[in-house]
Amino acid sequence: MNIYEKDKQFIANTYSRFPVEIVKGKGSLCWDASGKEYIDFGSGIAVNSMGFCDDQWVNAVTQQLNTFQHTSNLYFQSPCVKLAEELCKRTGMKKVFFSNSGAEANECAIKTARKWAEENKGSDCYKIITLKNSFHGRTITTLAATGQDVFHKDFLPLTDGFLYAEANDINSVKEIVEKEKIAAIMFEAVQGEGGIVSLDKDFVLGLKQIADEYNILLIADEVQIGNGRSGMLYGYMTFGIQPDIVTTAKGLAGGLPFGATMFGEKTADVLKAGMHGSTFGGNPVCAAGAVNILSRIDDKLLSEVKKKSEFIKNQLNGAKGIKSISGMGLMLGVETEKDAKQIVNKCIEKGVLFLTAKTKVRLLPALNIPMDLLKKAIDILKEVCAEEI
Template identity: 50%
Template sequence: MNTDKIIKRDKKYVLHTYARSPIVIERGSGMTAWDADGKSYLDFTSGIGVNALGYADPQWAAAVAEQAAQLQHTSNLYYTAPCTKLARKLCKLTGMDKVFFGNSGAEANEGAIKCARKYSVTTYGPGRSKVISLVNSFHGRTLATLTATGQDVFHHDFGPFPENFGYVPANDLEALRQALIPGDVCAVMMELVQGEGGVVALDADYVHDVAALCAEKDILLIVDEVQTGVGRTGTFLASQHFALQPDIVTLAKGLGGGLPIGAVLMKEKVADTMGPGSHGSTFGGNPVVCAGGCAVIDRMDDAFFDNINACAARLREGLEKIPQVEAVTGLGLMVGIALKGGRKASEVRTLCEHHGLLVLTAKDRIRLLPPLILTPEDVDTAVQILAEVLAELPADDQTGA
């Protein structure tokens, strides 16, 4: 079927909760996607950070296919080798002690909130159940994770919301101190790089102070690494850049290499309060998905991370030379581009697609989340296309280049 027929069918049968580009992705290989009309695109989105190894990686595909032909699913009433294998790899890589598997970042963050509240009730009794998150954060679209999200734009039309959530501005330690005074907080939840909030990294000193404050009061520190984790920032966890050991870490996106997975990693003291019946997920720890996750992690050796960091530095250097770029934010291969002259990120995204480059947006910024397998040549091509697009797009005001 051609593009028009597929889009027409989508409009008739699929709920329209996404503002899609008029592109039908038909196949992909490595860094390249092809649409239903045969046009190729250099992909700097990786499915919003999911395709860590790019499209149809042969080793990943072989691991998934082999497992699918052997055992595609069983319930969590039984054990499977891929689930335990992936859990062991994650714990050894992160210094965490136990893992709960789910299906998405939102589900992982829901699980983290439940673990934090269960720890607090078990340790201190009821009345200490509030979760503090940061203004401009994003933690998911379920009711609890939507409530934890510190952006009003996502809250419209969906109340009433669950109770016992609060927000403080990022990088404002005094605001957090004041929020903790009532003594009703069980956890602080934060992204080290606020992705949907504009690709903004937290200050390192602030992160260290928050960790110290939480440790002093035995308030659990939850770090949402749904987008920053699994190599995205040049280390397996972004927490490692900050020499941070959280009580709970959430992962998703790149972990499955293209298949849906979420993970809640926790320290022993948290895990000890979660017993049989305290949480569950029918598809959590699915053997096919876990086989894919193991294939992703097995690729992440020193050379893999060296390439991520080298390409990230090259990408930032190239972007900063473009006259229409105001600033480059983020960490590693999680990149935000602030634009001069009132240029609209949505218009840049559309023009990039016409030029054969797929990019994302976050608020008023261009967001880049390329597959972690990119090469210096891929970086140079993407920078060149962005430079051409920004040069041909006029400024919307008189103040920018």
């Protein structure tokens, strides 16, 4: 049996994979088993922030791996403390809880919001508003938070207490807030799995106003758009607001499983000893990787992200076969005349790995992708979009 057949036989069939076996990667390039080279425009879904096997990151990670690979959360260890201190300094948040994934980071945010509301607004105040078309994870509770029926239907009943408002429609949020007891509002600055839909600045400022007026927590889910991808360190920063809880994962540790839930003034001391925990959460090897990644998401890199984003938009706007571009920074969605999946498959043949998001082609290159590879990939995308079917 070849690898495709063995995969099908022995691995649960939860993914429909592209027909590519990645065997090696370096920077924004990777190779399949036949030696064919690809430009990577997916970064493992926004994970490999500095591309594959970046030298500095590999050094930071292997140094920690050669020091100690894990210790329980019952002891102190410096990689997590360094990372938490740096995250707090750069976000204005006050404390951090570390986990292993985006879903777990969001679970922690939801638990904290419920506990905060119980203490501050009463035990009948536990509901959380999320947005239609959002995506917050695949555990039963984060699925419930996800505002898309398509993810719910096979796993009912889900965790109670989530209400869904229309994205970019502040009246839809107001209507719920006026009727229900609400603990928190949770949003993604750019809805990733929802098809790269950006929230309007006025809408997010409206959320902030409602949160202040009704004493409701604001939770920014920065799992996909966070860690430099928006062109700011975190996507919410583009709106000039300060959330009460920020969650992140994906690109934070540059390719290792890691999640972080950051707490602001109101929520920093809600969780007490024994209320929440994780065996692997805060793994020092992952934390060392994250310290390295965070130290490199500086003003220079962020301005490069913005420039590259503008370049891509300029190249694709008005190009043949392309209807529109959405998103922020290096998290872009391209609405194409032809079927997006078909375009992605054609690009794979031509040596570029793009992704899809709903009906769009999704672009998530490494934050430090070299300009020559970026241009080459965008030329191929343009060429494929312009081809007759």
